[in-house]
Amino acid sequence: MKRWRIPLIAGLAVMMILLSGCSGGGGMRHESWPGLSIDDGTIYAANLESVQALDAKTGSVYWTFPPQPEKNVGPFYATPVLASDIGPHGTLLVAGMKDQKVYALQLADSPQDLPEVQWVFTEAAGQYVGSGVVAGDLFIIGNGDGHVYALDINDGHLIWSFGTGDRVWATPVVKGETVYVASLDHHLYALSLADGEEQWNTEMEGAIASTPVLAGNSLWVGDFANTLYQVNAESGAIEWQQTFDDWLWATPLVQGTTLYFADVGGKVYALDTTTHAFLWEKPADVGAMVRARMALDEQNHRLFVAGYETGKIYVVDTQTGARLDWGEVVDDPGELPADLVLSDNTLYVMPVISKTRIRAFDAHTGKVLWAYPPAESK
Numbered sequence: 001m002k003r004w005r006i007p008l009i010a011g012l013a014v015m016m017i018l019l020s021g022c023s024g025g026g027g028m029r030h031e032s033w034p035g036l037s038i039d040d041g042t043i044y045a046a047n048l049e050s051v052q053a054l055d056a057k058t059g060s061v062y063w064t065f066p067p068q069p070e071k072n073v074g075p076f077y078a079t080p081v082l083a084s085d086i087g088p089h090g091t092l093l094v095a096g097m098k099d100q101k102v103y104a105l106q107l108a109d110s111p112q113d114l115p116e117v118q119w120v121f122t123e124a125a126g127q128y129v130g131s132g133v134v135a136g137d138l139f140i141i142g143n144g145d146g147h148v149y150a151l152d153i154n155d156g157h158l159i160w161s162f163g164t165g166d167r168v169w170a171t172p173v174v175k176g177e178t179v180y181v182a183s184l185d186h187h188l189y190a191l192s193l194a195d196g197e198e199q200w201n202t203e204m205e206g207a208i209a210s211t212p213v214l215a216g217n218s219l220w221v222g223d224f225a226n227t228l229y230q231v232n233a234e235s236g237a238i239e240w241q242q243t244f245d246d247w248l249w250a251t252p253l254v255q256g257t258t259l260y261f262a263d264v265g266g267k268v269y270a271l272d273t274t275t276h277a278f279l280w281e282k283p284a285d286v287g288a289m290v291r292a293r294m295a296l297d298e299q300n301h302r303l304f305v306a307g308y309e310t311g312k313i314y315v316v317d318t319q320t321g322a323r324l325d326w327g328e329v330v331d332d333p334g335e336l337p338a339d340l341v342l343s344d345n346t347l348y349v350m351p352v353i354s355k356t357r358i359r360a361f362d363a364h365t366g367k368v369l370w371a372y373p374p375a376e377s378k
Contacts, residue, residue: 033292033337034350035079035131036358042111044092045350046076047357051094053111056343059360059370063114065094065105073099079131079339083139086153091118093139093153095128102128102141102149104156119156124149126167130211135174135193142168148181150196160196164189170211170251173219175233182208182221188229190236200236204229211251213259215273220259222248228261230273240276244269251293251339255300260318262290268305268316280321286314293339295347297363302326304347304363306336311351313340313361327366332356 036045042062043054049069053062066073078095089107092115096103101122105115126144133140138159139151144167150159165185173180178199179191184207190199206225213220218239219231224247230240246265253260258279262268266286270279288307295304302324303316311333315326334354341348346369347361360369 033339033352034077034357035338036341036348036350037079037082038341038343038348039082039084039090043348043358044080044082045358046078046080046094047350048075048077050074051076051080051092051105054358054372056346056348056360059358059372059374061372062112065103065114067114073101078128078141081132081134081139083134083153086137087118091153093132093134093141095132095141097127097129100124100127100143102132102139102151102156104139104153121149121151121156121158123158129167130169131171133172133174135179138193140172140174140179142170142172142181142183144168146183146185148172148179148191148196150179150193162189162191162196162198166207169209173212173214175214178233180212180219180233182210182212184209186223188212188219188221188231188236190233202231202236202238206247209249213252213254215254215257215259218273220252220254220261220273222250222252222261222263224249226263228252228271242276249291253294253296253303255296258318260294260296260303262286262294262305264289264291264308266290266307268294268303268321270318270321282321284316284321284323286316286323288312288314291337295340295342297342298345302363304340304342306338306340306349308337309335311335311354313347313349313366315366327361328368330359330368 034046041056043056045052051065074096081093084090087106092105094103104118106118107115124143139153142148146164148162164183167184170182177193181189186204187201189201204223206223208223222228227243246263257273259271266288268284288310291308292306305314315324334351338350345363347363356371358372
């Protein structure tokens with residue numbers, strides 16, 4: 001590891017431990033990572049003090065929850081999750097960090113109308129850092145108290161919970177009747193979707209903060225011991241592993257049989273999941289810390305990588321690993337710890353330590369299409 005990165009990475013780790021363990025978050029909260037999701041032209045963003053719905057094309061705000069600032073609600077970092085089949089117009093699941101609650105917001109007929117709170121889950125003892133996943137009528141989410149909670153989306157009552165040995169920052173993954181959970185306790189767990197019973201657990205070398213991804217019948221996940229693992233989804237057996245230069249914090253990205261992943265030192269890799277051969281002569285080096293999940297363009301030709309401390313977007317040719325010129329210079333770029341989202345040829349980012357909360361780029365040209373809040377209202 002490069003020496004100049006050690007204080008930066010150590011500081012980030014300490015910050016996250018404090019953030020996940022303290023009761024309020026205080027002045028540390030803007031160092032966490034808010035997230036957004038997009039559905040049918042609407043952005044749902046965990047925008048620090050509130051959850052907001054915005055027009056994905058213009059950045060115009062449809063509604064804000066709570067409608068007025070409330071010191072005992074939020075802040076919100078976990079990416080909102082839409083259960084489109086629950087309720088007449090869908091239900092949005094959002095998790096607060098300071099108040100340690102999950103809120104179910106029933107969406108209205110019009111996307112411009114403020115949703116109604118259907119229920120609130122209050123039984124967790126820690127903060128929600130990562131997002132959750134919808135599986136049928138269940139909403140499954142990990143918590144800083146070390147547990148995974150499965151909630152009935154219809155009324156919010158607890159169906160089951162499972163305790164790990166440390167905080168759960170990663171989003172659970174569901175395949176069929178199995179839930180996969182990564183924990184900072186160095187373990188990957190497979191649980192029954194129906195009742196949360198443990199099917200197997202596999203110990204890794206380091207803490208796991210990234211979300212596992214599925215490719216075929218294997219789970220791929222990295223840890224803080226610089227190691228990438230291929231794990232059999234049925235048995236939990238480690239099928240392949242390799243150690244790299246730095247922590248593997250960013251969630252990998254799968255496209256067909258290619259796995260794209262990055263270490264926090266800024267090296268980006270493309271791996272064939274069937275042969276374990278690297279597809280580029282050498283890894284792409286963006287020269288900046290990478291913590292966010294990357295994004296692919298619609299043609300799978302370009303890989304977008306967020307520089308955490310630089311606030312810049314780097315673009316890598318997926319065929320060669322070469323860096324490509326892209327984008328305009330952005331004033332007040334902030335920092336980019338949040339996962340990138342690409343939809344309809346638009347790349348969305350959520351900076352922190354910046355007056356801008358959401359920025360939309362044309363994925364082809366890198367031109368800024370809009371920013372929220374708009375410049376005149378900053």
